[in-house]
Amino acid sequence: MNYQNLTAVDLAIAATLIFINGALSVMLKLGLERQLFWASIRTVVQLLAVGYILGWVFANAHWYVVLPLICLMTLVAGISAAGRGKRTYAGQLIDSVVSVWSSSWLVAAIGLFVIIHIRPWYEPQYAIPILGMILGNTLTAVSLGIERMTQELVSGRNTIEMILALGGTRWEAAQSAARQAVRAGMMPTLNQMTVVGIVSLPGMMTGQVLAGQDPESAVRYQIMIMFLIAAGSALGTVFAVLLTFRRLFSADHRFMIHRLVLRT
Amino acid sequence: MTSSLASSNLATGPLLDVRQLSRLDQTGANQLLKPTDFILMAGAQIAITGASGSGKSVFLRTLALLDAPATGEILWQRKPVPSDLIPVYRTCVCYLAQRPALIEGTVLDNLQFPYTLKSLGKRAFNLSVATGLLAKAGKEASFLTKPAGDLSGGESQIVALVRALQLEPQVMLFDEPTSALDPQSAAAVESLVQHWFDAGAGSRAYLWVSHDPEQARRMSTRHLTMNKGMLELEQSV
Numbered sequence: 001m002n003y004q005n006l007t008a009v010d011l012a013i014a015a016t017l018i019f020i021n022g023a024l025s026v027m028l029k030l031g032l033e034r035q036l037f038w039a040s041i042r043t044v045v046q047l048l049a050v051g052y053i054l055g056w057v058f059a060n061a062h063w064y065v066v067l068p069l070i071c072l073m074t075l076v077a078g079i080s081a082a083g084r085g086k087r088t089y090a091g092q093l094i095d096s097v098v099s100v101w102s103s104s105w106l107v108a109a110i111g112l113f114v115i116i117h118i119r120p121w122y123e124p125q126y127a128i129p130i131l132g133m134i135l136g137n138t139l140t141a142v143s144l145g146i147e148r149m150t151q152e153l154v155s156g157r158n159t160i161e162m163i164l165a166l167g168g169t170r171w172e173a174a175q176s177a178a179r180q181a182v183r184a185g186m187m188p189t190l191n192q193m194t195v196v197g198i199v200s201l202p203g204m205m206t207g208q209v210l211a212g213q214d215p216e217s218a219v220r221y222q223i224m225i226m227f228l229i230a231a232g233s234a235l236g237t238v239f240a241v242l243l244t245f246r247r248l249f250s251a252d253h254r255f256m257i258h259r260l261v262l263r264t
Numbered sequence: 265m266t267s268s269l270a271s272s273n274l275a276t277g278p279l280l281d282v283r284q285l286s287r288l289d290q291t292g293a294n295q296l297l298k299p300t301d302f303i304l305m306a307g308a309q310i311a312i313t314g315a316s317g318s319g320k321s322v323f324l325r326t327l328a329l330l331d332a333p334a335t336g337e338i339l340w341q342r343k344p345v346p347s348d349l350i351p352v353y354r355t356c357v358c359y360l361a362q363r364p365a366l367i368e369g370t371v372l373d374n375l376q377f378p379y380t381l382k383s384l385g386k387r388a389f390n391l392s393v394a395t396g397l398l399a400k401a402g403k404e405a406s407f408l409t410k411p412a413g414d415l416s417g418g419e420s421q422i423v424a425l426v427r428a429l430q431l432e433p434q435v436m437l438f439d440e441p442t443s444a445l446d447p448q449s450a451a452a453v454e455s456l457v458q459h460w461f462d463a464g465a466g467s468r469a470y471l472w473v474s475h476d477p478e479q480a481r482r483m484s485t486r487h488l489t490m491n492k493g494m495l496e497l498e499q500s501v
Binding site for chain 1: 365384
């Protein structure tokens with residue numbers, strides 16, 4: 001088996017497939033032509049850019065190149081995790097970035113140094129894709145967790161205040177909401193782990209197989225990644241929910257619901 | 265932990281002593297409660313009436329330390345309440361919200377719920393006390409197994425009241441406890457409160473916010489009014 005490189009002509013043929021979407025959009029009057037056009041352009045431009053950047057980073061594998069790049073990736077993930085949900089509070093951005101950063105870096109470090117034993121520690125061929133996969137899932141978990149937490153706190157306000165009024169501590173008042181939020185954050189990963197291999201073949205494994213790696217070895221990598229992702233999203237969700245809790249409940253055991261504001 | 269806030273057998277002393285207590289709204293521009301001095305003695309039965317939005321609930325919630333005051337302090341039996349003892353304080357000074365909040369489950373689950381809280385320490389649910397209180401409100405023992413979701417507004421209010429009164433707080437802060445009730449349920453609520461108050465033999469006290477001047481007169485020995493955040497003695501009676 002050899003690896004078939006794709007030429008620009010091959011890509012152009014693939015790109016014409018978007019006309020299927022365009023034709024459907026016109027025929028069914030979906031009004032999506034503009035969006036389709038821009039989405040296609042963005043796919044090409046963003047991926048080409050990433051390809052060039054990664055190529056350059058791999059060629060210049062120094063820690064002072066890799067470190068800023070992975071910091072930037074983490075920061076972007078943290079910021080996008082903060083952008084969801086109907087309500088927000090002052091400090092949500094910081095809480096998201098801190099949760100995404102601490103959980104994904106901790107888990108990635110275990111994967112890269114304890115399991116894969118990469119050398120040097122910043123080896124970009126491993127560090128960047130593996131951290132990237134953990135980040136992508138952690139950011140979803142963190143944003144779902146915070147969103148669910150604020151939602152539960154708003155809808156459960158009367159019950160929370162009832163528990164406080166009867167002598168409950170701030171944690172006793174918040175724990176039902178916190179538990180729901182952590183569950184919500186972990187759910188996508190759990191679902192994915194249940195059906196992986198049966199309903200879907202994960203992208204990384206597919207990629208390794210296409211690149212000529214034997215399936216059994218690709219599967220081992222995929223198993224490791226699944227567990228890294230599971231741990232990263234679980235930790236990230238718990239951190240995010242605890243930080244949200246600290247922002248919205250004072251040390252005097254008061255529920256400061258007025259700090260939750262509708263996103264504008 | 266409980267001991268440091270427990271009643272010191274000073275049945276005649278002030279339970280609550282409030283100085284220059286005020287609250288601002290979220291923007292910090294409007295005074296919801298003007299600086300208020302207030303003393304609650306053991307044995308006091310106080311009614312507060314006033315237009316809606318005048319600050320009656322604000323006052324009660326602030327007394328229960330559920331909302332942070334802008335200025336002033338609250339002394340419980342002559343001492344300020346440290347942060348970590350606020351939950352215990354709230355078992356002594358209990359705020360009953362206008363809208364009853366019940367947890368999922370049966371009436372019994374709701375009555376047992378407070379005993380799962382840390383600040384109640386080793387105190388345990390007493391079924392005969394609970395059924396006794398329910399009986400005073402005209403509810404039979406079978407009422408205990410009713411799902412909370414099937415209760416009428418009046419029944420929910422009674423469950424919330426019994427849930428609080430069984431803990432035997434020294435001070436109750438009632439926020440329009442009969443506002444959504446038919447006359448019969450309202451009478452049941454009043455008699456439950458009277459029973460809890462009498463059982464304390466002068467050591468207990470309550471504040472009762474009411475929209476009904478008749479009820480205010482019936483349930484109090486002192487009548488205050490709240491007018492745009494200003495607590496005043498009722499003039500007309």
